[in-house]
Amino acid sequence: MLEIRNLHARIASTGTEIIRGLNLTVKAGEVAAIMGPNGSGKSTLSYVLAGRDDYEVTEGDILYDGQSILEMDPSERAAAGIFLAFQYPMEIPGVATMEFLKVALNAQRKARGEEPLKIPDFIKRVKDAAGSLEMDMAMLKRPLNVGFSGGEKKRAEILQMKLLQPKLCVLDETDSGLDIDALRIVADGVNALRGPDRAMIVITHYQRLLDHIVPDTVHVLYRGQVIKSGDKTLAHELEANGYAGIIEEAA
Amino acid sequence: MNMHAPPQRTVAETALVDAFGVRLSDLPGDGAVTVKRDAAIEQVKAGLPTRHVEAWHYTDLRRLLTLVPPHDTSSVTKPIKALLAETVVLPVLNGVAHGKAPVVEGVTLQRVSETLAEGSCARALGARDADDTIGAINSAFVTDGWFVDVAPGTAVAAAFELQNVLGAGQAHVRFPVRVGDGASVTIVERQSGAAAAFSTSVANLLIGRDATVRWLIVQDLPDTTALLSQFNAEIGEGSSLSLFLMNEGGKLVRQEVRVDASGQRSDFQLRGVNLLSGDTHTDVTMVLDHSAPNAGSRELIRNVVTGKARGVFQGRINVHQIAQKTDAKMACNTLLLSDDAEFSAKPELEIFADDVQCGHGATVTEINANHLFYLKARGVDDKSARGLLVKAFVAEAIEQLDDEAIVEALEARLEDWFATHG
Numbered sequence: 001m002l003e004i005r006n007l008h009a010r011i012a013s014t015g016t017e018i019i020r021g022l023n024l025t026v027k028a029g030e031v032a033a034i035m036g037p038n039g040s041g042k043s044t045l046s047y048v049l050a051g052r053d054d055y056e057v058t059e060g061d062i063l064y065d066g067q068s069i070l071e072m073d074p075s076e077r078a079a080a081g082i083f084l085a086f087q088y089p090m091e092i093p094g095v096a097t098m099e100f101l102k103v104a105l106n107a108q109r110k111a112r113g114e115e116p117l118k119i120p121d122f123i124k125r126v127k128d129a130a131g132s133l134e135m136d137m138a139m140l141k142r143p144l145n146v147g148f149s150g151g152e153k154k155r156a157e158i159l160q161m162k163l164l165q166p167k168l169c170v171l172d173e174t175d176s177g178l179d180i181d182a183l184r185i186v187a188d189g190v191n192a193l194r195g196p197d198r199a200m201i202v203i204t205h206y207q208r209l210l211d212h213i214v215p216d217t218v219h220v221l222y223r224g225q226v227i228k229s230g231d232k233t234l235a236h237e238l239e240a241n242g243y244a245g246i247i248e249e250a251a
Numbered sequence: 252m253n254m255h256a257p258p259q260r261t262v263a264e265t266a267l268v269d270a271f272g273v274r275l276s277d278l279p280g281d282g283a284v285t286v287k288r289d290a291a292i293e294q295v296k297a298g299l300p301t302r303h304v305e306a307w308h309y310t311d312l313r314r315l316l317t318l319v320p321p322h323d324t325s326s327v328t329k330p331i332k333a334l335l336a337e338t339v340v341l342p343v344l345n346g347v348a349h350g351k352a353p354v355v356e357g358v359t360l361q362r363v364s365e366t367l368a369e370g371s372c373a374r375a376l377g378a379r380d381a382d383d384t385i386g387a388i389n390s391a392f393v394t395d396g397w398f399v400d401v402a403p404g405t406a407v408a409a410a411f412e413l414q415n416v417l418g419a420g421q422a423h424v425r426f427p428v429r430v431g432d433g434a435s436v437t438i439v440e441r442q443s444g445a446a447a448a449f450s451t452s453v454a455n456l457l458i459g460r461d462a463t464v465r466w467l468i469v470q471d472l473p474d475t476t477a478l479l480s481q482f483n484a485e486i487g488e489g490s491s492l493s494l495f496l497m498n499e500g501g502k503l504v505r506q507e508v509r510v511d512a513s514g515q516r517s518d519f520q521l522r523g524v525n526l527l528s529g530d531t532h533t534d535v536t537m538v539l540d541h542s543a544p545n546a547g548s549r550e551l552i553r554n555v556v557t558g559k560a561r562g563v564f565q566g567r568i569n570v571h572q573i574a575q576k577t578d579a580k581m582a583c584n585t586l587l588l589s590d591d592a593e594f595s596a597k598p599e600l601e602i603f604a605d606d607v608q609c610g611h612g613a614t615v616t617e618i619n620a621n622h623l624f625y626l627k628a629r630g631v632d633d634k635s636a637r638g639l640l641v642k643a644f645v646a647e648a649i650e651q652l653d654d655e656a657i658v659e660a661l662e663a664r665l666e667d668w669f670a671t672h673g
């Protein structure tokens with residue numbers, strides 16, 4: 001489903017290269033965990049996948065269902081089924097959450113040639129999704145993410161993911177800011193979306209999340225490259241020994 | 252050579268002076284009105300204000316006013332659809348009040364042409380001072396309008412909509428409104444038209460004690476029209492005035508707001524939305540006098556500027572020595588959507604009382620790139636995402652109006668504006 005080939009990306013404003021020859025393949029149905037120390041480029045990778053224009057791809061390619069997405073703008077990538085759950089979801093004053101959900105859902109439906117949802121159908125979907133994440137509907141009457149706690153913002157991201165039903169989910173440190181109960185609720189939400197046609201990239205630097213969302217593959221990102229790949233036992237190894245050994249081994 | 256010879260008249264100044272000669276015999280009014288008209292045209296003859304006049308610093312009227320077409324009494328217009336559902340429409344078409352005065356209980360309605368003919372409105376005519384160019388031009392040329400007199404204690408259920416609908420040519424209208432003690436009323440003022448025109452419009456609102464007035468001004472003139480408009484109000488003891496302004500068009504627009512909060516415990520709220528596009532110039536200039544104690548006021552102006560449009564907000568609050576415990580706050584926030592767009596904000600506080608709470612702030616921003624990315628990452632295309640963010644920016648000023656029907660009607664206008672200018 002996703003094939004990243006020798007990807008190089010830099011910060012557009014400064015020219016500093018962050019992603020330096022990254023290779024990664026994720027198949028349909030697969031849950032791939034990306035782990036790595038702070039500052040290794042995990043969030044940057046997620047932004048480059050989503051098409052944020054603060055970053056410039058200078059070399060390599062990203063193939064999604066066999067097609068390069070580099071020329072697609074973020075809304076086109078989203079409509080094609082790529083979803084990024086942000087590490088730090090933004091607060092957007094003045095934009096009501098419900099209104100935003102409706103606009104986003106219908107924008108994607110329109111891009112796929114589907115009819116806009118009828119209001120009662122839309123509300124039912126939101127209620128169901130919010131219920132399963134133990135979110136209060138009153139929260140959704142507020143402006144988008146404004147005044148939400150860290151944990152509420154993360155739940156709101158997963159709520160959007162449930163509503164939009166993307167094909168490729170990229171979750172950037174969804175576990176940070178969640179207490180253990182919230183972590184379980186969110187992980188259940190994510191697990192419910194696992195399926196043969198959907199791939200997931202779960203970015204984290206703790207093993208903790210991976211106890212709840214058990215990955216098929218684990219990749220270690222360091223200084224903008226995947227320096228080691230393995231199965232879920234790699235995550236346990238990292239938990240026990242830290243990154244130092246693997247970094248040394250790769251050097 | 253005489254160094255002090257007045258500069259040569261501009262095309263617009265000449266057109267105004269000439270128009271007075273042409274129109275004189277057709278302008279309604281008794282002797283007292285004629286005296287006022289003559290004095291007013293003398294002020295116009297002295298020349299239009301330039302940027303050297305402080306009140307006109309950002310709107311050099313002498314340079315900017317180029318649109319003064321001759322009167323065109325043959326041009327035909329129709330009343331426009333009212334903003335709100337339950338409304339008594341009082342149209343003025345091409346400078347002439349249209350239709351019979353409707354009968355509304357507790358309210359006296361009269362055409363301004365009649366009040367001019369009988370001279371009852373002569374006292375209200377004339378310029379306030381040498382800078383009051385709008386008052387002067389309007390006093391010289393005013394032909395009609397509607398006088399609305401709400402009797403004390405009357406709660407008017409339906410809104411009144413005062414329509415200044417321009418055809419081609421010129422129209423100079425007035426809307427005197429009196430609201431008696433304990434009365435309440437909603438007034439919508441429309442400035443609208445389809446062809447190139449020049450208009451002045453003056454509203455004079457006198458509010459008694461413990462009355463509640465909501466006044467909405469919606470201007471959607473074509474970008475070939477010049478409008479010089481004035482809203483004057485005096486607020487009595489314990490009364491409140493909520494004024495809303497929405498500018499959506501016009502080539503050259505000056506909207507003056509002059510409010511005297513002369514009653515104790517009065518409340519004044521001004522909310523303004525300026526949607527500026529194309530190659531246009533829009534100036535909102537407010538002067539608010541707090542001349543009684545224990546009163547409050549709030550101004551919130553939200554501007555969206557695109558294309559080569561230029562906007563101005565001058566807001567001046569004078570807190571007189573007697574006006575202790577005044578609570579006044581003014582904010583002007585601008586969103587610039589293009590490199591050539593421009594907005595000048597000049598908030599001023601002049602405070603002579605010592606026990607007051609006053610403040611002001613002005614900001615200018617662009618669309619937040621992070622917010623834009625977030626919306627796009629959810630599949631919202633660039634244009635719609637920008638639209639959502641811009642609407643969010645101005646919607647706050649509208650939502651504060653706290654009346655579902657009004658908020659809905661104004662938000663619908665917002666949608667329409669974005670559909671054509673977004």
Ligand SMILES: Nc1ncnc2c1ncn2[C@@H]1O[C@H](COP(=O)(O)OP(=O)(O)O)[C@@H](O)[C@H]1O
Nearest residue numbers: 011018036037038039040041042043044045054
């Ligand atoms: N827009 C940016 N401006 C400046 N520095 C950036 C920007 N984006 C990322 N970086 C830098 O790139 C490196 C990788 O950051 P990031 O991708 O956030 O790492 P991670 O998510 O793995 O912690 C860090 O040194 C970070 O400071």
Ligand SMILES: [Mg+2]
Nearest residue numbers: 042043087173
């Ligand atoms: Mg990160």
